[in-house]
Amino acid sequence: MITPSSPFAPLLLGVKFQSSRLDEPGETLLRSLAAQPRRRYDVHARLAVEGAPLHTPQLMVSGWACRARVLADGRRQILGLVLPGDVVGSQSGHRDVETSTTVALTPVCTVDAVHVRALQDADHGYMPIREAVALARRQEEYFLTCQIVRLGRQTALERLGHLLLELEFRLAARGLAHEGRFALPLTQETLADVLGLSVVHINRTLQQMRRDGLLDLLKGWLTLKDKEGLRALAEFRAPEAPTLVEQVGHQAHASG
Numbered sequence: 001m002i003t004p005s006s007p008f009a010p011l012l013l014g015v016k017f018q019s020s021r022l023d024e025p026g027e028t029l030l031r032s033l034a035a036q037p038r039r040r041y042d043v044h045a046r047l048a049v050e051g052a053p054l055h056t057p058q059l060m061v062s063g064w065a066c067r068a069r070v071l072a073d074g075r076r077q078i079l080g081l082v083l084p085g086d087v088v089g090s091q092s093g094h095r096d097v098e099t100s101t102t103v104a105l106t107p108v109c110t111v112d113a114v115h116v117r118a119l120q121d122a123d124h125g126y127m128p129i130r131e132a133v134a135l136a137r138r139q140e141e142y143f144l145t146c147q148i149v150r151l152g153r154q155t156a157l158e159r160l161g162h163l164l165l166e167l168e169f170r171l172a173a174r175g176l177a178h179e180g181r182f183a184l185p186l187t188q189e190t191l192a193d194v195l196g197l198s199v200v201h202i203n204r205t206l207q208q209m210r211r212d213g214l215l216d217l218l219k220g221w222l223t224l225k226d227k228e229g230l231r232a233l234a235e236f237r238a239p240e241a242p243t244l245v246e247q248v249g250h251q252a253h254a255s256g
Contacts, residue, residue: 041065041108047088048102056112057089063108064185067100068193078194080144081105081167085174087113087136106185142239143170151196154234156205159195161234164215168224169238180224184217 038061041047047058047065065082079100082088088102088110143166150159167184171177186194188202195202209215214230216223224230 036111039110039112041104041110043104043106045104045108046101047104047108047110048098048100050098050101052098054089054096054098057087058110059113060084060086060088061109061111064105065102065108066105066190066194067102069100076193077196078190080140080147081194083167083170083174084176086140089113105190139239147194156195156197156201157208158234159197160191160202160205160209161214161230162236163191163194164222164224165227165230165234165236168227180227182222183220184222185220 039058041063048055050069060082062084065088067079067082068076069079070076082102089098146162146166150162154162164184168177168180168182171182176182188199188206191197192199192202197205206215206217210217214224214226214233216225230236
């Protein structure tokens with residue numbers, strides 16, 4: 001049984017959330033994966049470098065990181081945030097080099113995930129793990145699409161609200177958010193780089209959201225006080241994991 005006190009609980013709960021059929025043998029299998037030697041990274045350390053050859057994919061056990069592109073003059077666009085339970089690096093082997101740089105935003109701990117490929121093997125793989133990994137890929141694509149829409153069409157208020165709802169959704173699936181409250185170890189500069197805004201604009205938007213009763217932010221802890229109002233404002237729609245589970249399971253059965 002997965003317990004919140006386990007250091008690998010976010011990783012295991014994240015995969016369990018992705019697959020409705022993850023049972024005790026599957027949890028044991030994941031624990032054996034998580035029990036591998038850990039890699040530790042300091043803040044600002046690079047877990048992967050754009051243009052560099054792909055290395056062994058890594059599972060995030062703890063900490064936050066980001067995938068980013070940096071322009072020649074130092075301007076940075078964060079493409080997505082990497083949370084506990086996410087994978088750094090390609091698992092499919094279809095790409096030869098990294099397409100973005102992954103940087104630690106907090107101290108980060110990972111384990112090698114090279115065995116994930118074996119777990120997905122069409123003939124010998126454990127089906128719930130295959131479902132979970134396939135769903136994780138689809139969710140990554142889904143949230144990348146959300147990021148494109150945020151940057152291209154939403155206002156500052158909508159962008160920030162949408163991002164915070166995305167983070168709450170992803171963290172809750174890993175047991176790291178409860179009743180709309182979670183740790184937010186991001187500076188306003190980082191939020192600005194995610195949302196394509198200035199630090200001043202981020203600060204003003206946060207103040208407005210506080211005044212409107214949408215959130216509280218105190219000592220690195222964020223509370224979403226009016227999630228329904230924020231969803232309506234930002235037009236946030238969570239990915240429908242159960243539907244995707246059925247699709248992935250059907251595709252795997254058909255390929256077998």
